[in-house]
Amino acid sequence: MNEATATFTFRVDEGLKSEFSIAAKSRDRTGAQLLRDFMRDFVRQQEEAAAHDVWFRRQVQVGLDSANTGNLVPAAEVEAKFAARRTATRRRLEASK
Secondary structure, X not given: OOOOOOOOOOOOOHHHXXXXXXXXXXXXXXXXXXXXXXXXXXXXXXXXHHHXXXXXXXXXXXXXXXXXXXXXXXXXXXXXXXHHHHHHHHHHHHHOO
16 A cells, blocks of 8 residues: 655754654664654544544433433332342452351
């Protein structure tokens, strides 16, 4: 796959540029290689964050729709379920001592 390339030019403090070049060399990389890696990682992180946001909003809407149709669990039932879980966890912890 042959991708078109473009030049990306920006200004940076000379000291930072020098330190970055030294750090890049210590990893057997050029500054340009690391910057491309950083850019790819940043773009990937932004895409993942956007995808998670879409998923999360969808899950919230599913929950709201469910609640609006009356599909609810009483608070006492939820508390009883988790009280039982806490008790079981405490028993396991005591047994492992």
